[in-house]
Amino acid sequence: VKIALVGQPNSGKSTIFNAVAGYRSLTSNFSGTTVEYTRGRARISGEVIDLIDLPGLYSLNPANAAETCAREFLLTGDWDVLVNILDASQLARSLELTLELTELERPMVVCLNMMDEATRKGLSIDLKTLNEALDVPVVEAVATRGQGIVETFVAAKELRRHGPRVFSPAFSYAPAVEAVVESLARALVTAGIPDALLESPPRLGVEMGANDSVALQPQVAACAVAAPAAVADLAPRPLKVRFRALQLLQSDPLRVAFLPAATAEPVEGARREMLHATGEPADLVISSARHAACLNLFERVATVSRPHGDWRERVDRWLMHPFWGYVFLAMIFLVFFRLVFDVGQLGEAHILAAFDSLIAYVGRFLAPEGWAFALAKGALLGTAGAFAIVLPYLLPFLVGLSILEDVGYLARVGYLMDAAMHRLGLHGTATIPVLLGYGCSVPAVMATRILTSRRDRFIAGFLAVLVPCSARMTVIMALVGFYLGAYWALGIYVLNLVVVALAGNVLARIWPEVAPGLLMEVPPYHHPAARVVILKTWWRLREFVVIAIPLLVVGSAVLGLVEFLGWQNAINAALSPLTALLGLPAAVGLTLIFGVLRKELSLLMLMQAVGTTNVGSVMTTAQIVIFTLFVTFYLPCLATLATMVRELGRKLTIAASGALLALAIVISLLARGVLHFLL
Amino acid sequence: MTLDQARIHSLLRILLISDDWATRRSLNQLGLYAGELIHVLRRAPFGGPLVIESRNSRVAISRQLAESIRVEVIP
Numbered sequence: 001v002k003i004a005l006v007g008q009p010n011s012g013k014s015t016i017f018n019a020v021a022g023y024r025s026l027t028s029n030f031s032g033t034t035v036e037y038t039r040g041r042a043r044i045s046g047e048v049i050d051l052i053d054l055p056g057l058y059s060l061n062p063a064n065a066a067e068t069c070a071r072e073f074l075l076t077g078d079w080d081v082l083v084n085i086l087d088a089s090q091l092a093r094s095l096e097l098t099l100e101l102t103e104l105e106r107p108m109v110v111c112l113n114m115m116d117e118a119t120r121k122g123l124s125i126d127l128k129t130l131n132e133a134l135d136v137p138v139v140e141a142v143a144t145r146g147q148g149i150v151e152t153f154v155a156a157k158e159l160r161r162h163g164p165r166v167f168s169p170a171f172s173y174a175p176a177v178e179a180v181v182e183s184l185a186r187a188l189v190t191a192g193i194p195d196a197l198l199e200s201p202p203r204l205g206v207e208m209g210a211n212d213s214v215a216l217q218p219q220v221a222a223c224a225v226a227a228p229a230a231v232a233d234l235a236p237r238p239l240k241v242r243f244r245a246l247q248l249l250q251s252d253p254l255r256v257a258f259l260p261a262a263t264a265e266p267v268e269g270a271r272r273e274m275l276h277a278t279g280e281p282a283d284l285v286i287s288s289a290r291h292a293a294c295l296n297l298f299e300r301v302a303t304v305s306r307p308h309g310d311w312r313e314r315v316d317r318w319l320m321h322p323f324w325g326y327v328f329l330a331m332i333f334l335v336f337f338r339l340v341f342d343v344g345q346l347g348e349a350h351i352l353a354a355f356d357s358l359i360a361y362v363g364r365f366l367a368p369e370g371w372a373f374a375l376a377k378g379a380l381l382g383t384a385g386a387f388a389i390v391l392p393y394l395l396p397f398l399v400g401l402s403i404l405e406d407v408g409y410l411a412r413v414g415y416l417m418d419a420a421m422h423r424l425g426l427h428g429t430a431t432i433p434v435l436l437g438y439g440c441s442v443p444a445v446m447a448t449r450i451l452t453s454r455r456d457r458f459i460a461g462f463l464a465v466l467v468p469c470s471a472r473m474t475v476i477m478a479l480v481g482f483y484l485g486a487y488w489a490l491g492i493y494v495l496n497l498v499v500v501a502l503a504g505n506v507l508a509r510i511w512p513e514v515a516p517g518l519l520m521e522v523p524p525y526h527h528p529a530a531r532v533v534i535l536k537t538w539w540r541l542r543e544f545v546v547i548a549i550p551l552l553v554v555g556s557a558v559l560g561l562v563e564f565l566g567w568q569n570a571i572n573a574a575l576s577p578l579t580a581l582l583g584l585p586a587a588v589g590l591t592l593i594f595g596v597l598r599k600e601l602s603l604l605m606l607m608q609a610v611g612t613t614n615v616g617s618v619m620t621t622a623q624i625v626i627f628t629l630f631v632t633f634y635l636p637c638l639a640t641l642a643t644m645v646r647e648l649g650r651k652l653t654i655a656a657s658g659a660l661l662a663l664a665i666v667i668s669l670l671a672r673g674v675l676h677f678l679l
Numbered sequence: 680m681t682l683d684q685a686r687i688h689s690l691l692r693i694l695l696i697s698d699d700w701a702t703r704r705s706l707n708q709l710g711l712y713a714g715e716l717i718h719v720l721r722r723a724p725f726g727g728p729l730v731i732e733s734r735n736s737r738v739a740i741s742r743q744l745a746e747s748i749r750v751e752v753i754p
Contacts, residue, residue, distance in 0.1 A: 058708035092734040093710035121735055252700050283700065287707050322724040415739045419727035427741075428728065517741030518728050519705055524737075 002050045002078065003156050006070065007085035008097055009056030010523045012113040015143040016085060017053040018535050020044070020153065044153040052079060060100050061250045061283070074104065081156040082108040088118035088125060088140070089524070092298045099290055099297070102134060102170040105240045107159045110138045111152040116145075117524065122305040130301040134170045144529050171293040176277045177285060180270050185245040187266035249274065250283040312525050319409070325416050332409070333435060340396045340439055341470065347392025355384035371564050378560020382553040385598045386639075393470055395541065397439050401432075401447070402536040406528040411520060418518045424501065425508020427451070427518045430460040434500075437467035441640040442548065444469075445647050454648075459507045461648055462656050465636040466500050466663075468493070471599035472632050478603055480628050483616040492628060499633070499667065548639035555597050555638055582626050582668045585610065585619070595631050597638050602631050622675040626668050634664035680752075682729070683745035685719045690753045692716055697747030706748070709738050716753065 007013040021040025038053040054070035061071075074082075084101055086094040091112075101108060112118075112125065131138040137155040141148025172178060248256070248267045256267050274282040318324050359380050366373040404410050410432055418428030430451055436444035444464035448457040468476060481489035562568070568590045572579075575589030587610055595602030606627070610618045619627070635657055636644070644653040685691055693715050696703050710733055711717070720737065721730040728739045 059704075061704065090734075090736045093736050096708075096710070123735070252704075254700070281698075281700075284703065284707075287704075288712060291707070291710075291712050316721075320721055320723075320730070322722075411739070415721075415723055415728055415730065418739075418741060419723060419725035422726075422741075428739075517743035518739060519709070519741065519744055520739045521709065522730055522737040522739050 001047070001157060001160055002052065002080045003083055003153065004052045004054060004074065004079040004081075005083050005085060006054050006074070006097070006101065007056060007113075008058050008087065008090075008094055010521060011056065011085045011087045011094065012143045013053060013056060013085045015529060015532055016111070016113065016141070016149055016152070017051060018531055019143060019146060019149050021051050021053075042153070044150060044157065047157065049153065049157070057097070059097055059287075061247055077106075080107065081159055082106060083111055083152060083156055084108055085111045085113050087114050088112040089114050089121050089123060091118065091123065091125060091302055092295065095294045095297055096290060098134065099170055099294055102136070102167070103240075103243050103246060105167045105169065105243065107156075107167060108136045109152060109156045109159065110134060110136055111148065112138060112140045113143050113148075115140045115148075116142045120310070124303050124305070126301045126303075130297075133297055133300065136167070144527070170297075171290075173286065173289050177274070177289065180274050180277065180282075181242060181245050181249065183273075184249065184266055184270040185241045187270075188245060188248075188263070189241055191262045191266065245270075246286060250286050315525060316412070319412055320415060325412070329413060329416055332404075336400050336404070337439060340393055340400060343396040344393035344470070347395075348388050351388035351392065352384060355380060355388060371561065374560045374564030375557050376560075378563075379553050379557040381560070382556025382597070383549070385556065385601070386549045386552045393440050394443060395537070397436070397443055398537040398541060399533060401436070401443065402533040403528045405536070406526060406532055408523045408525045411522050414518065414520060415522065422517075424459070424463065424504025425511075425513055426456055426459055426463075426504065429518070429520065430456060430463075433460045433464045434467060437464035437469060438473075439470055441465045441467075441469045441636050442643050445640060445643045448647060454652075455511050455513070458648055458652050458656070459504065459511070461644060462507065462659070463500050463504055465640055465644070465656070465660070466496070466503060466633070468496055468632050469599065471637070475599060475603045475631055476628055479606075479615065479624055483624055484621060488625070492625075492632065495629075495667075496632065499663070503663070548642050551638050551642050552597065559594065559597065578665075581665070582630060583672050584623055584627055584630075588627060592631070592634070595637075596635050596641075599631065599637050622672065622679060625675060626671050629671050630664050630668045632664075633667055634661055636660070680750060681746050682717075682719075682731075682740070682748040682750050683742040685729070685745075685750060685752075687719055687722050689719050690716065691719065691750040692753055693748060693750055695749040699747070702744065702747050706744075710734060710736060711738070711748070717750070 005013050005017055017038065017040065020042035021038075040051045040053070042049055042051055052073070054073055057070045060074070073079075082101060082104070084098050086098065088094075098110060110130070112127070112130075115125075118125065125140075127138050127140060137159065139148055139152045139155050141152060143149060173181065248263070249270060253271075256264055256271075258264075259267065271282045274280075274285055278285050280288075319328050321328075359377055362376050362380065363373060366376060410429075413431050414428035416428065417431035421428050421430050421434075424430075430448075433444045433447040433451075436447050441464060444467075445461050448461045448464070451457045451460055476489050476492050480492055562571070571593060572586050572589035575592065576586050578592075579586050579589050588606060591602045591605035594605040606615060615624065635641070641653060641657070644656065648656070682691070682693075693711060693713050695713055696706055696711065706712075715733050717731045717733045719729060720732050723729070726742055728741045729745055730737055730739050732738075
């Protein structure tokens with residue numbers, strides 16, 4: 001049995017999916033234009049069922065890529081039963097999707113999740129009436145406590161067992177509307193376009209290549225929005241043509257224009273007819289009618305009494321306060337970073353020591369002068385970089401992020417920071433990736449996923465890598481802080497903030513905002529569910545392990561070989577135009593290459609290159625500042641670059657790298673000029 | 680008046696939502712339709728978003744988007 005889970009965002013869909021399918025499932029996050037949905041297997045009372053967890057969607061006629069993907073999947077018909085998960089505490093709004101889903105006229109089970117929350121809000125729901133009105137099984141659940149989950153899937157299985165039965169829409173439209181819908185449906189049949197609904201909007205179809213390899217991973221069923229051919233391959237089961245007609249009437253007029261003429265003409269005609277008959281645009285007529293039906297149903301099944309005293313409102317009074325909200329924001333992130341840093345440092349020291357002894361151990365078997373040792377040492381250093389320097393910070397970081405997200409705090413951050421982020425051409429939600437950049441650029445770039453448009457993701461990702469990560473902080477502290485003093489180091493941070501603000505401003509001008517501004521649900525606070533936090537962390541971590549670690553190991557091995565072959569001089573010579581331009585010693589050329597591998601490596605390599613650990617004795621103040629500035633800005637490390645390719649695509653990554661390099665050179669040159677004048 | 684001018688804690692009725700398909704769609708999806716009652720809970724400083732409540736669900740909405748919603752005050 002193939003069961004698809006559908007629900008609005010924050011309905012607890014993933015909690016239910018994880019509860020039964022768990023660790024064997026794959027990520028449900030989406031990236032770029034290729035949107036993935038999660039598949040998993042579960043055994044429910046002795047029978048194996050296939051589960052498909054679709055991205056959350058508010059309606060079947062959505063605006064963003066993730067939601068479009070969920071819809072496309074539903075249209076393939078490659079599923080047997082639909083499980084519609086609702087946040088019972090938001091019943092009025094959630095029922096709108098449910099009503100729309102009944103228009104699919106396919107087997108469906110309604111799962112009323114978060115019943116405890118509904119009770120707290122003073123909402124009592126008459127399941128029997130709801131069941132009769134929708135004519136589908138209705139199950140109540142509290143997924144975070146594991147209640148009602150098995151019952152839901154058993155109900156879904158039962159639907160199959162009872163053999164064929166008719167499922168019909170739970171409501172109908174006004175006669176005038178139905179008449180237009182029906183004539184459009186007939187026109188579509190006559191035109192002989194079975195998949196007229198696959199709108200193939202060319203706008204969404206560009207830039208798919210970068211993610212193709214990822215999309216083809218086993219089990220991850222990737223839905224390429226622009227590939228109707230691939231969807232057709234899944235052998236679609238016929239969907240009711242009435243449903244198609246309804247959806248076409250509601251879709252974006254701009255997209256209808258892109259449809260083949262044979263489809264577009266009847267649709268445009270029907271829209272005009274609807275406007276003529278009702279005086280309102282077709283999509284509004286249909287969605288308003290559904291909204292009215294939804295409210296009607298809500299009145300019939302729900303009784304609202306006084307909500308129980310709610311501590312959440314009191315919490316929000318502080319956390320979303322126009323003044324204290326920001327104080328708490330600063331404190332929460334300060335504590336968060338402090339914890340990540342402390343845990344990371346603890347891990348780093350131990351793991352690095354282990355790798356050092358491992359390298360010494362390998363040295364006993366391989367001749368220290370041979371190429372094999374150089375290669376092995378390089379590879380081990382690369383592995384050490386991944387496991388000792390990135391992972392110890394990344395892991396606590398991702399755990400903390402998942403907790404903040406699960407609790408519901410990230411939405412509050414988005415609200416508080418929206419005004420400030422707007423100056424950078426971004427929404428409040430983009431605060432998170434940018435702030436995360438101070439920890440490690442890899443999760444920061446990954447965090448751009450919470451943004452919906454490519455533009456926002458690119459700008460946020462660019463700003464996130466511009467912010468000095470903890471590895472770059474090491475360089476700033478150990479070079480500028482140590483040799484020139486804390487105020488110089490602080491100065492570099494302030495300069496960085498100015499650059500971030502300017503870069504955001506410039507990018508916002510180059511690539512103007514199209515989205516109409518922040519619109520986001522503010523979910524109630526939840527207790528974090530350990531299982532969800534662990535799974536989210538694991539998914540995010542696994543991507544780092546799969547993408548970044550092989551690159552780090554191979555890259556380090558190659559650099560080990562370069563050292564062994566004595567190519568440093570050639571590389572330094574090749575980079576001498578750059579180093580001379582910046583007024584740096586030629587010997588630092590190679591360290592810049594190492595810096596791409598791992599930022600803090602450039603520090604160690606610098607000491608090796610200048611032949612002393614007392615850098616201050618061989619480099620001038622200006623040189624130290626310029627070197628640090630250049631290393632801070634020039635290019636993100638290899639692991640970050642790999643993540644950027646994965647998240648933003650190859651082209652944008654190359655564009656961002658070029659821009660960063662140019663920016664670093666300009667800033668270093670400016671610094672050179674100013675310092676020459678000052679010192 | 681439009682929603683961005685609404686006072687905090689005021690009770691409003693939505694009269695009209697902008698004619699733009701995407702704007703209307705995204706607001707409708709969150710249950711915001713003409714005729715619905717909304718309650719303004721918060722306003723972020725520096726021209727930041729508003730938090731409104733409608734039928735138990737809370738939505739943060741930028742001032743810019745709020746301008747596209749015509750409302751009347753329910754005394």
